[in-house]
Amino acid sequence: MADKNTSGASTPKQRRHDVVAAEKEAFGGIKLGAAFFGWLTAIGMTVILGALATAIGVGVGAANTTGAQDAANQVTQNADTIGIVSGIVLAIVLFLAYYCGGYVAGRMARFDGVKQGIAVWLWGIVIAIVVAILGAIAGDQFNILSSIGGAPRIPVDGSLLTASGLIGLAIAVLVPLIGAILGGKAGMHFHRKVDQVGIDHQSGLTGH
Incomplete structure (x- = not known):
């Protein structure tokens, strides 16, 4: 099978593509x-x-605060800025976390890194829906994702019907998807480098 798949290839990279295509199938x-x-x-x-x-x-807040009244005034004056910074930090955390998750899935599955990343994201959505249903039926104590900041959650109390709620949902849904897809591709790419080393080694032996 290997000889059949590589017989028409003239370079190690082309042979790698043929081998990977057969393995992926x-x-x-x-x-x-x-x-x-x-x-x-x-x-x-x-x-x-x-x-x-x-x-x-x-730590930063404690270092920059001289008293309780100053802290209260600072929070009041910078509420919008704090909200924007919190959103940016949340987006970064979710991107990095799901990039790692996608990378793990891509490394484990070896092929179709984009699909593995999407599957990681879908697991998060499905589990969030299940947890939301359990919370609606049995109570908030079963909402196990509530204590995980940034984990996708599906509120059932109408709290999403605000601008901030919709923005938060967009961050919690779209950013993990992008991170997981990129991570999945990176995890898969590692195997392609390993495959290329194997093909190059085989070509060197064949050449002798």
């Missing part, structure tokens, strides 16, 4: 197991990066 497609572990990675990174961002924010 047999083992490609979305791998839900790899995507699930990618989602777990994304959630773990969200918790870690979110806690780190919060700690940095608290």
Whole structure:
């Protein structure tokens, strides 16, 4: 099979493409197991990066505050700025977290990095919907995502019917998708580099 797939290729890179195409035909497609572990990675990174961002924010706030009244005045005067900065930080945290999740899925699945990244994102959406349903039926104590800042959540109390709510939902939905897709492609690209080394080595042996 390998000889048939590589017989028409004239360069190591072309031979790699032929080999990868044959392997992808047999083992490609979305791998839900790899995507699930990618989602777990994304959630773990969200918790870690979110806690780190919060700690940095608290430290900066403490360093720049001279008293309780000054702090209250500063918050009142800079409420819009704080909201914008918080949104940017949240977007960065989600992008990095889901990039890592997509990378894990792409590395595990080996092929179709974009699809693996989308699958990681879909796991997050599906689990958010399930958790929202459980919360609506059994109570907020079952909303296990509520304590994870930035994790996609589906509110059922109408809180999204505001400009800030819609912006927050867009950040929580679109940014993870972009990060997961890019991470999935990066994870898959690692295997292509490994494949190329194998093909180059085989070509060197064949040449001798």
